Amino acid sequence: xxxxxxxxxxxxxxxxxxxxxxxxxxxxxxxxxxxxxxxxxxxxxxxxxxxxxxxxxxxxxxxxxxxxxxxxxxxxxxxxxxxxxxxxxxxxxxxxxxxxxxxxxxxxxxxxxxxxxxxxxxxxxxxxxxxxxxxxxxxxxxxxxxxxxxxxxxxxxxxxxxxxxxxxxxxxxxxxxxxxxxxxxxxxxxxxxxxxxxxxxxxxxxxxxxxxxxxxxxxxxxxxxxxxxxxxxxxxxxxxxxxxxxxxxxxxxxxxxxxxxxxxxxxxxxxxxxxxxxxxxxxxxxxxxxxxxxxxxxxxxxxxxxxxxxxxxxxxxxxxxxxxxxxxxxxxxxxxxxxxxxxxxxxxxxxxxxxxxxxxxxxxxxxxxxxxxxxxxxxxxxxxxxxxxxxxxxxxxxxxxxxxxxxxxxxxxxxxxxxxxxxxxxxxxxxxxxxxxxxxxxxxxxxxxxxxxx
Ligand SMILES: Cc1cc2nc3c(=O)[nH]c(=O)nc-3n(C[C@H](O)[C@H](O)[C@H](O)COP(=O)(O)OP(=O)(O)OC[C@H]3O[C@@H](n4cnc5c(N)ncnc54)[C@H](O)[C@@H]3O)c2cc1C
Numbered sequence: 451x452x453x454x455x456x457x458x459x460x461x462x463x464x465x466x467x468x469x470x471x472x473x474x475x476x477x478x479x480x481x482x483x484x485x486x487x488x489x490x491x492x493x494x495x496x497x498x499x500x501x502x503x504x505x506x507x508x509x510x511x512x513x514x515x516x517x518x519x520x521x522x523x524x525x526x527x528x529x530x531x532x533x534x535x536x537x538x539x540x541x542x543x544x545x546x547x548x549x550x551x552x553x554x555x556x557x558x559x560x561x562x563x564x565x566x567x568x569x570x571x572x573x574x575x576x577x578x579x580x581x582x583x584x585x586x587x588x589x590x591x592x593x594x595x596x597x598x599x600x601x602x603x604x605x606x607x608x609x610x611x612x613x614x615x616x617x618x619x620x621x622x623x624x625x626x627x628x629x630x631x632x633x634x635x636x637x638x639x640x641x642x643x644x645x646x647x648x649x650x651x652x653x654x655x656x657x658x659x660x661x662x663x664x665x666x667x668x669x670x671x672x673x674x675x676x677x678x679x680x681x682x683x684x685x686x687x688x689x690x691x692x693x694x695x696x697x698x699x700x701x702x703x704x705x706x707x708x709x710x711x712x713x714x715x716x717x718x719x720x721x722x723x724x725x726x727x728x729x730x731x732x733x734x735x736x737x738x739x740x741x742x743x744x745x746x747x748x749x750x751x752x753x754x755x756x757x758x759x760x761x762x763x764x765x766x767x768x769x770x771x772x773x774x775x776x777x778x779x780x781x782x783x784x785x786x787x788x789x790x791x792x793x794x795x796x797x798x799x800x801x802x803x804x805x806x807x808x809x810x811x812x813x814x815x816x817x818x819x820x821x822x823x824x825x826x827x828x829x830x831x832x833x834x835x836x837x838x839x840x841x842x843x844x845x846x847x848x849x850x851x852x853x854x855x856x857x858x859x860x861x862x863x864x865x866x867x868x869x870x871x872x873x874x875x876x877x878x879x880x881x882x883x884x885x886x887x888x889x890x891x892x893x894x895x896x897x898x899x900x901x902x903x904x
Contacts, residue, residue, distance in 0.1 A: 455512020
């Protein structure tokens with residue numbers, strides 16, 4: 451198995467459970483969980499250096515070492531259900547939840563974001579309300595579960611860290627094993643699971659292409675984060691804690707989705723790939739609730755043709771780089787100023803009725819965000835305002851910017867097996883999943899199938 455992210459860990463767990471005598475090796479390019487410390491956190495550097503092996507993305511748990519919000523749904527977070535069926539996908543996600551509960555002590559309760567009244571109202575305005583069952587573990591519990599899973603697996607499965615798989619050679623006529631080359635050693639295996647996630651997106655694509663497996667680009671999303679008083683969301687928060695809306699804009703037909711809603715939370719920065727992005731933090735992470743709620747509006751699907759979509763990641767990165775080079779990090783603007791095309795001043799930020807929870811640089815986002823994306827977001831803000839009065843208020847704070855990449859979609863069958871027999875794809879590297887629960891469920895699915903069928 452290549453990769454010890456959530457998909458790899460859950461695949462190994464299930465394969466070992468079904469067939470304890472199976473000989474499993476996990477090769478992971480990052481470090482074990484306790485040694486995963488970003489140099490920015492250690493304060494040895496100030497800005498993201500774009501380390502070749504990033505501690506935030508690589509190592510035991512992969513990018514799953516995060517706030518750990520598990521959404522148990524087929525409504526978003528990937529298309530696993532298209533391969534294994536709705537029922538099976540949900541069944542496996544519930545099983546993932548059970549495993550998390552077994553490995554974690556006193557986890558937060560699950561909650562549901564289902565709200566029929568809101569759903570009907572949303573439809574009237576062309577919005578879709580996407581509901582889910584959620585268990586939000588938080589950073590500490592996530593780490594505890596990952597560590598407990600490591601301690602459980604380490605005597606059953608061989609796990610090697612700090613080792614990057616460089617090349618994979620398919621089984622040949624004389625050789626009935628895959629050849630897996632790392633910088634130090636070559637390994638052989640009769641079955642191979644790629645669970646390489648998002649950090650090795652290009653590498654996975656190259657490997658698939660060299661093995662003659664079809665891949666299709668899926669692009670990237672660009673987002674701006676809004677911050678408004680939590681009180682205007684009272685009705686939503688009281689009934690479902692948070693809500694996820696999607697929308698297709700009237701004019702461009704671009705797709706927009708609300709993401710990572712944090713009632714009483716904070717807007718924070720995230721250092722990744724040498725860039726500084728805006729992010730949101732749940733109020734439980736800091737034990738200091740604020741009066742605000744924040745969430746991102748992500749625009750995707752802006753490059754419609756197959757020819758253009760290959761450039762969407764670079765395009766998204768270029769937007770972040772322009773934002774960073776303008777303000778030294780994250781920019782902020784009052785919504786009222788954004789509409790007028792006027793720079794928000796420090797004084798206006800200080801006197802704004804919605805108090806910012808992040809110290810960002812006030813600016814005019816019209817100067818740095820492409821017009822079409824900005825228009826898409828403005829349209830969505832006005833539509834959302836019909837649902838939740840006050841979102842389009844001039845004091846609403848808009849922070850730039852954030853991106854989300856989707857791995858190329860790898861062609862696999864209903865067993866998540868590629869056309870190369872015995873080569874499986876689990877988790878986000880397949881391009882099928884984009885979330886913790888679905889990445890884990892896909893790992894379970896592959897592990898189970900290999901365990902049962904040998
Ligand atoms: C900042 C952030 C926060 C997120 N928060 C949430 C959330 O709260 N809820 C949610 O549902 N989703 C969230 N997601 C998405 C979610 O984390 C991922 O969908 C999921 O963790 C993917 O798991 P994975 O195992 O497929 O891939 P990854 O976690 O990327 O793991 C892949 C592993 O493979 C290793 N690897 C890659 N290539 C090689 C190689 N060649 N040789 C050896 N090892 C290799 C990597 O080092 C990595 O450890 C978040 C994503 C990010 C970036």
